[in-house]
Amino acid sequence: MANVQLIGIKKHFGGVKAVDGIDLEIKDGEFLALLGPSGSGKTTLMRLVAGLEEPTGGRIVIDGADVNDLAPRERGIAMVFQSYALYPHKTVFGNISFPLSVEKMPKAEMQKKAEWAAGLLGIGHLLDRMPSQISGGERQRVAIARALVRKPKVLLMDEPLSNLDAKVRHTAREELKLFQREINVTTIYVTHDQAEAMGLGDRIAVMHDGTIRQIGTPEAIYHDPANTFVAGFVGIPPMNFLEREGVVIGFRPEALLPAEAVPAEESMRLRFIVERVEDLGSHRLVYGTIGGTKVIANLFFRTPIAEGEERDFAVSNRDLRRFDLRTGERVRP
């Protein structure tokens, strides 16, 4: 276990700035989710920490030691790849024990540790199988067991759930969280799925174009976005934006309510033209325009509303966020 510091990290591929000057500190035992659209540089950032890419500039410090010049194997990290990268010619046991056998650990101790890691993930009965003979969910567990068997200082995970089908993915996410709390290893988790990032991360770092646009708890990211990018990227559907008096005003779809549901004195009144209503069971999404700008409202399923209707809506003042019109950065009143 250790903390990780990134100081001015850069990685340029020719003219492409995949990672463009990132400062970041990950605390001991913390679960940090790196969230961003594809091409935002999140996987490159993780590979830099792993030592699979050499930084163009900046320093990486793990547990107080500068690791810039260390090979991946010398950094005390473990990694779970998106594809799991199981060695196809080795059994499950051979896969899990491989990091130990590289260290030339005695057989008996290796056996004990591999069985411990397999037991932790509930795959003790699969040790003699080949990777081709087990299911996708089991493969993912083998990959995690292999990553943990050496008790790494830092665990890196690159979209480890994206190859699982939807049902398995949900339980796997739950287990992953429980299990990370249990062993309390510093974890960096790359994902493009905001539900995963919100559900798993102690903190989330939102990346875009090689830079971190905001870092904070899931609540802060969602409710206090630092800029229009984060506000627009996080949340399904994303935050609504309106231009008012030289600033951009943003509010979440669930904050846009029929006027009668919001106290009049502490709110902004809006004329909402309803175009389309999408019923999603527990709630309904209402698509329409306010002053010509497209917005979406997320309403409780019993709220009566009809397509083509024009109604007064309102957003409570505490749910309004202001952003600079030009830079998109948050403006604090």
Place this chain on the structure above:
Amino acid sequence: MGNTLKKVIAQSWIYGALTPFIIFSAAPFYVMLVTMFKRSHDLFSPTNNPFFLNEPITLEHLDLLFNQTLYMKFLGNTFLVGTAVVVITVLLAVPAALSLSRLAGRWGESVGIGIFLTYLVPPTLLFIPLSRVVSLLGLQNSLWSLVIVYPTFTVPFCTWLMMSFFKSIPKDIEEQALVDGCSRTGAMVKILLPLSVPGIITVVVFAFTLVAHEYIYALAFIQDSAKKTIGIGMTTELVRGDVFYWGALMGGALLASIPVAVLYTIFLDRIISGMTMSGTKR
């Protein structure tokens, strides 16, 4: 059962259409088989059917082949040269392919194509200068001349073959090994090489069969009867002026052809995919 029969009948036109091709391809080998067991009297009677045994079987030709000719020596020489060339080819081609497919960036692709182009240079364009190189090295009339020259055609193709093989192994697996505690070279030796064993076996078989097939360099560089490889040995030593030891010649040709053909056929698909990839994809 009835279904199977129906199928066979439905397919019978295919067999019918294939028969001329099979006869065309296999007839020389079939006649080799018949001839090697034919009594000389039967063999040299122009009125006797040459496609069947008209008299009881004889082993006299095989006896002549194995005991009174250099046939075994030719086979031994071929095997020796083949083994040496295979070792050299693997030692040269596998690291080069690793380098071009895994380590080198964009220039790997260009150098790979460059190496493939050298495979196109025909032996008949090189044999005259190479004969000088061989004699400068003092290797004329020595099996070593073949050992140093044959990799000129085995290495380019086998490098190309291994490159495509390495490319088919995901990069993730190698990087996983780096993270799991291997050095760069350790990851290659412990993970990449075991995974590429099928590719290496293909290279071994292909290089060996190419050596068994080679004719032109052997013809140009080797004159001593006892140092000849199978192809030139059979066509020069067992054909003396007008005296042909037909039975022995045919038997020897067939017996040496079969193992080479079987080996080649087993790996045919992989070898062919290596060849077509050269032109169509990648």
Place this chain on the structure above:
Amino acid sequence: MSTRRLFERETFLAPLLLSPVAVYMVLMVGFPFAMAFVYSFSNVTVGNPDFHMTGFGNFTAVLGDPVFRKSLLNTFIFTFISIGLVLILSNMLSELLTRQFRAKWLIRFLIMMPWTAPIALGTIGYLWFLDSVFSPLDWLLRTWGLLGKPHALLGPMSNMYWLGQPGLAMASVILVHVWRLLPLATMIRIAGMNSIPREIIEAAQVDGAGYYRRLFHIVLPLLLPVISVTVLFSTLFTFTDMTVVWVLTKGGPPDHSTQVLASFAFLKGIQGGDLAQGAAISLFFFPVLAGVAAVVLRIAKKAVVT
């Protein structure tokens, strides 16, 4: 930087692992290739250590040699007829071999054998087949009454003397070369056929295209790259080969009627010891080689771009 670190670096490891092949290829292919050019402009022979550049002397001598001109013509005849036959036959054969039938491995083995077995050994079978006295082919012709009778179609003599008559000898050499090359061309075409997505063929089937329409409008156009590569490689291979000629006829019947460029270069350069003229003769392969290489490069470039 320590040695251990050095081995972690791609920029160091990549050239290191490649260098043995690079050195070997430069020494054993690049250098001889350059030597072939130098030789062809010089007076070098095996016995003569004195070395002069003689300009285009060898080429004028070679071009003035009627045997060379005959070899050049023979090479073109040999190449064009062989490739044409191989192309037609391999298209037929691959259509058959991609169908479902029993004993496929055995049949495939037999059909592939001319390519998979060493060619010099296979050609020995043809030496017997085309023998001047005992030829099994002649026996068949005699049995069918086409040969050896006063008014037989092919003449009253008892043998055809396949390898003894100029026209027949050329036909024999071509026959054996086609025999040997057909399996390779067929396998390459089958590999190409397997790489066409089944969906495309099935879509055409659903669209109501019959067998011949599918073949000529879908399959063959998609196979065009593979077929052109086959033609290219087979042409280069046939144009520069001498094995079949050497084993069957050594360029004879005595009057060079089956002499090709490769065997003539061998005759002059290796057997005659005139390295300069031999090199000049084999340099006539260069335009063909350059043409094929250019096309391969173009295809490779296209593949990299897309």
